[in-house]
């Protein structure tokens with residue numbers, strides 16, 4: 021996906037003014053949050069589980085190189101071919117070559133965020149391969165020529181009427197708007213593709229080093245058809261996904277669907293290990309696994325490494341007041357919400373995504389919801405520091421902060437200046453006691469009103485109370 | 490240098506480890522971890538007083554219907570009853586493990602082969618079932634094609650009472666004990682397929698079966 025994160029501010033304003041999007045986002049609001057809360061309560065010992073999982077992910081990342089080598093060894097032993105890709109470009113080239121070497125004409129895909137990162141569909145199509153997205157949400161977006169706006173519910177920004185329009189045009193059938201009928205129509209359209217594809221491409225929620233297993237955690241059953249029916253199965257996965265054992269998977273899968281959608285388990289856990297066995301009636305003859313770096317090693321060994329624990333559940337965006345209002349597209353790249361505000365600046369360069377770590381209210385909800393306890397606000401704060409140190413914030417912000425720092429170091433002057441600021445502020449407040457605009461700071465006040473100060477400072481009040489004692 | 494060498498060297502460099510590849514000591518350490526799998530925290534309901542009660546409760550929750558039979562010989566009659574009650578045709582494709590049963594007198598047309606696109610009902614067994622989540626585990630083998638549980642709109646699955654376990658961890662331990670390692674496909678099924686991709690409204694029946702019916706047999 022093309023990076024558009026540098027246009028965050030403009031796009032966020034557009035999204036806020038988009039009535040249809042606002043209506044669709046309002047419908048979604050709270051559904052995931054409530055479902056998760058219920059599932060967490062029911063589970064009982066949720067906090068110990070989160071602690072355990074965070075440690076488990078840290079331990080795997082501390083020995084990332086060794087676990088990757090072990091994963092490769094075990095996957096290879098079972099007949100998989102393991103490929104390594106340093107960049108998005110390399111990952112695509114590897115998969116295009118597999119397709120070309122095997123005369124692949126049609127690919128069915130189950131949802132994979134890494135494939136969105138690397139622009140895989142575009143590259144395969146340019147090589148003359150037909151690509152069919154089979155996750156319902158992704159299928160809708162493929163018809164709409166749009167990127168996903170949520171990592172778990174990619175079409176969260178679309179209404180059923182919009183889906184009906186897309187289906188009517190693509191399928192040439194009478195327009196229906198009932199959600200179950202739309203789902204059935206998609207099933208019927210996609211059946212043919214499942215059965216006729218030469219290659220299936222899936223992501224992998226985790227890579228199990230012990231067994232060389234790749235796996236998907238899904239509800240629809242499309243990943244099962246994609247990984248079972250075609251003669252070639254190709255997995256594309258980030259290198260950070262590796263975990264030591266199947267027991268570790270059992271632990272993480274207690275967290276993932278509960279955090280994502282409030283289900284205790286998804287309908288399907290699909291573990292695939294190597295190629296089909298001798299005499300097996302189904303399963304692929306070739307199994308390829310592409311391990312992708314594409315920016316992940318930039319987190320390793322830094323003060324942002326905790327981000328690599330991420331299990332892509334989407335809870336942080338579901339709980340984010342900014343995301344809830346603008347949706348995923350405004351973030352300008354594959355990963356929206358708080359996790360995207362940390363991932364995107366590092367993956368694509370902070371100079372291309374400078375607004376993202378600032379697109380937060382720092383309410384802290386994301387860190388509370390995150391099943392692997394990633395301190396997302398702290399990581400965003402660290403990115404802000406990097407921006408400041410790298411002179412990547414606007415000069416006015418830098419000058420302002422320096423001036424404030426200079427003043428704060430001089431208590432007498434500080435008291436004098438804040439005293440006057442409080443007085444002027446109280447004069448500026450309108451009859452409603454709100455300041456609607458501040459000269460030179462309209463970037464801040466355009467979207468916000470500020471309660472006018474009372475005319476006295478904290479220091480005044482403090483002195484007064486001390487005096488009363 | 491290959492991509493593999495570069496990636497491994499970058500990780501090691503960033504973590505302050507010497508050299509470009511994991512050392513024998515590094516590999517020894519992670520192999521020891523993998524050889525001694527540890528279970529994380531489990532919920533209380535993963536260890537219920539009665540596994541069957543917990544299993545059926547979770548089946549209800551995920552939308553799996555269920556019935557119990559007194560003996561293996563009763564399976565065809567239960568299948569016939571279920572199909573009739575659901576208004577479905579009395580015709581199934583099944584894993585060969587069920588070929589010896591008397592399907593004719595139950596009035597069910599039976600074929601022992603992997604499911605194809607137009608088959609309506611598939612009958613399978615399972616390696617074990619997990620009470621915590623109402624889940625069945627289907628392992629692939631020549632006699633256990635996965636498509637039979639996947640392509641038809643209705644999936645009927647026989648669960649042996651003796652193969653009912655508490656947790657996923659127990660299921661993995663059982664596979665290690667009995668088979669050494671996972672086959673190509675380990676397929677954990679919890680209810681009929683579903684999606685909430687349009688307006689976050691749950692619809693039963695996406696790309697997999699619309700109906701899952703479990704028969705508990707001795």
Ligand code: SF4
Pocket residue numbers: 279329330331332333334335336337359386389390391392393394
């Ligand atoms: S950062 Fe945490 S909450 Fe957000 S997607 Fe990743 S695991 Fe989920």
